[in-house]
Amino acid sequence: LIMDFITEDVQAFNIVEQPSFITLVKGPAPNRSFMCYEMLTEQVERAYENVKAKFEGMRTFYTAANIWIAGRSFLGIVVHWLDSSSLECYSVALACCRTKGHAYDHEEVRAAFRIHSKVCCTITNNGSNFIKAFKEFADFQKAEGDMQASEDEEEDAIVFLDLDQISATHTLHLVATKDSHDYLSTGPLALKKLFWSIIAKFSALWNSVKVIAEKAKTQLIDPNVTRWNSFYHAYSKSQNTPEEVLHDLCDCLNLKRLREIELIFLNGNCHMMKSLACALDSLQGESKCFIGFLLTTISALQKKLEAMKYSLKFATPLGNAILRVLQKRFDIYFEDHSLIIANDLICLCSAPEKESKECGGAQ
Structure with missing residues (x-):
């Protein structure tokens, strides 16, 4: 429950070390053992690996991205997929992170979960700066790929698919x-x-x-x-x-x-x-x-x-x-x-x- 609260509310991990938070959680059960910073980090890492393993068996995803620019900028990304048997739609929040470049940060998150080649499109709002960022990044990738096509390099390629699908x-x-x-x-x-x-x-x-x-x-x-x-x-x-x-x-x-x-x-x-x-x-x-x-x-x-x-x-x-x-x-x-x-x-x-x-x- 503590991990769910911290991840869903995007709280800092060190909140579990704050005396007021410890008092709040241990109030109903003073003798219960309490999750420390190291235990929380371990659980989050385990959940992260479980999500990546689950994605291995999936064929197609689409992502939804949004950005908040009031004060410090944050990029939020959610991935959606259909269950092949029930056709039910499922979703998981992948990231809510500080951002400097909308499109590249988005690609970094997809690569971290190893789904960059499986995403068919990304849904964004109609913010012109967001759409422009995706378009310019995609154009840059295409131009860079054309220039390096003749070079035999072993570097991992960044796959950036069609991301100009705005939210209906x-x-x-x-x-x-x-x-x-x-x-x-x-x-x-x-x-x-x-x-x-x-x-x-x-x-x-x-x-x-x-x-x-x-x-x-x-x-x-x-x-x-x-x-x-x-x-x-x-x-x-x-x-x-x-x-x-x-x-x-x-x-x-x-x-x-x-x-x-x-x-x-x-x-x-x-x-x-x-x-x-x-x-x-x-x-x-x-x-x-x-x-x-x-x-x-x-x-x-x-x-x-x-x-x-x-x-x-x-x-x-x-x-x-x-x-x-x-x-x-x-x-x-x-x-x-x-x-x-x-x-x-x-x-x-x-x-x-x-x-x-x-x-x-x-x-």
Whole structure:
């Protein structure tokens, strides 16, 4: 348990020697023996070797990488693979280390676990510096390989495969947050005024959670800017609050009441965002979501938004804007042959089950 805590929380190993930590752990059982620094190091080394041995029998992996640059830079890498018999998806965190060069550090970690030749792709977010680092490193490797092709050297070659696969969920996240917000805040003047009026009123409500808790006997969600669905849930919670309660809250806080047109706009916006939120939840599944579901999910989302934009007041401009952005951002995915093949395979695998259900319903 101590090793799990230290590795999963990325704690320094010498924490086991801190008196306060020892007191905390030994509190419930003072006579129990305690793990020292040397024992912890040995267990981590053993776990590291076990993971490498397990990877020996695997044929294909893909990795996900992310980087944090606030203060000191850290690179996090997770490896994923499918069990050949159950088709269950498994994952292991490989590293969370200080970084100087995104791509080279990533390759170092893969080489340490001896999976550098088995990784089919690496998924990153849409950060341009991350993608550029991978591309420049891959181009450098190719150029260096061309120059040294005629030389008989025995040095180990670094294999750097196609790593320009950006995260589709992060792309959809940008549609749900940045693109929709940009359109509403800079679009047609009437829509922009309506949007900023709602933002101002709800910002004041979110900043007065104590009054809301006392008056409405409930709590509105205070949105967190670091989470993709935070504003959607905050608006949805507010939209589900009875209209008279919202009016009372505005009166209590000396705010202008929400107008009927603003409530109608909020309702349409929440329905639009709900479709995006459901698609994101589907694509972010850990064990049962495969790459073959991507094109089907995006196509279904486009059809849903197309039908919805005419049934909700004030939703048509936003619906058209989101559909344009979806087409712009995801067109490249629909031209990817590997994604098309994966989509067809998923359709073939699910066809017998679907046919069986339809036959059962008919009977």
